[in-house]
Amino acid sequence: MTYEAHHRPKTGRETDAAAPRPLWRQRDFGVFWAAQTLSVLGDSFALIALPLLVLEATGSIARMGLLTAVGGAASVLAAVFAGAVVDRVDRRKLLIGCDLVRTALYGVIPVVWLFGPELWLLYVVLPLCEAVGMFFAVGYVTVVRGLVGTGRLTEANGRLNATAAAAGVLGPVCAGVVAAWSGAAAAVGVNAASFAVSAACLVFVRLGARAAQEAPDERPGLWRDLRTGAGFLCRHPVLRALTALLAGFSFLTLGLNDLVIYHLKHDLGHDDHTVGIVMAAGALGTITGALLVARVRRRLGFGRTWTGAVAVCGLAFAGLGWVREVPAVAVLSAAFLACVGMAGTCSMSLRQEVTPEHLLGRVTAAFWTLHYAAAPLGAAVLTWAAERHGTTPVAAAAGACCVLIAVVALFTPVGRSAPR
Incomplete structure (x- = not known):
């Protein structure tokens, strides 16, 4: 989107050199910020509601994990x-x-549920929404630098994550209440409405012109684009190691949400409202981490x-299967998140800082593809193992492996990277 130079937000070196206004006073970033916060507020409903729909119909954590795996594979x-x-x-x-496509897709679920549960619909809608969500997520990463400049990426990402997590505190509590009173399908309907509001907000966001665009003859096709993103990751020592380490971490942790819900409802015998409260406590942990990350x-x-x-993620994960009291589950969930x-x-900010503007979308997509490729299988394996052997040993084993990943990272360029 192009417009008069004196009206556009400054980007790149312009922003860094001109001592920009505080983030909360930058109009376009503020509108973008609000849109994402509202979207997360509703999305937290689906985070709880979809697994609950499966669990209520089947009582199986393995079926919950299968839904998570199918959605992850689509991503x-x-x-x-x-x-x-x-x-492009x-x-x-x-x-x-x-946002509009996800509004329509999620909106179908509560309408169909009025006439009775149709589990097959979840296995159609969620993969489609996850695929569309991946396009949104890559686009989201690419526009933040254009809104705030390179020098304030960690701060901006921290603010976005903190307020999104603040919305996530209210969302799970409300989702638990709505699910308990009106059913989990109604909570999915709230999620659909949130995407519509987010789309309306984004209409008023102005993005600066992109810098350093490639000439058309340098972008001959899709597969060249894919190789370009992966090639950049391979040439950058920290991003190369980070991609490999996160592949293992994602494999182990994608099914954690299903594991916590199953532990609370099946192992400890609590209701949907309690699930919402624990998820809200986890969101409080996300707020804390987001507010501290730039300073740390x-x-x-x-x-x-x-x-x-x-390392702390691994320790918290290992403890989740052992604790039997709801407050302890909430504290460990908060520490993990x-x-x-x-x-x-940190990972997202580093990619935004070191990647040229015209490559940012391809590098981000390659990064997520490579480190996330095995995660859906991991979710299926984790939940199948929990159903077969119980949540306690599975959580302990997965948590120990996460700690091992942190130890291995110390001997790679990730662990040796100096302060910025």
């Missing part, structure tokens, strides 16, 4: 193409379109921040 497939698409189209229009990274550097966060948020914000 991986979409990520293969998302970067090339994002780098109007990114604002893409984000709006993705400045003090410790990328490597120590990332490896420390992953706080550190996931810190590690994720």
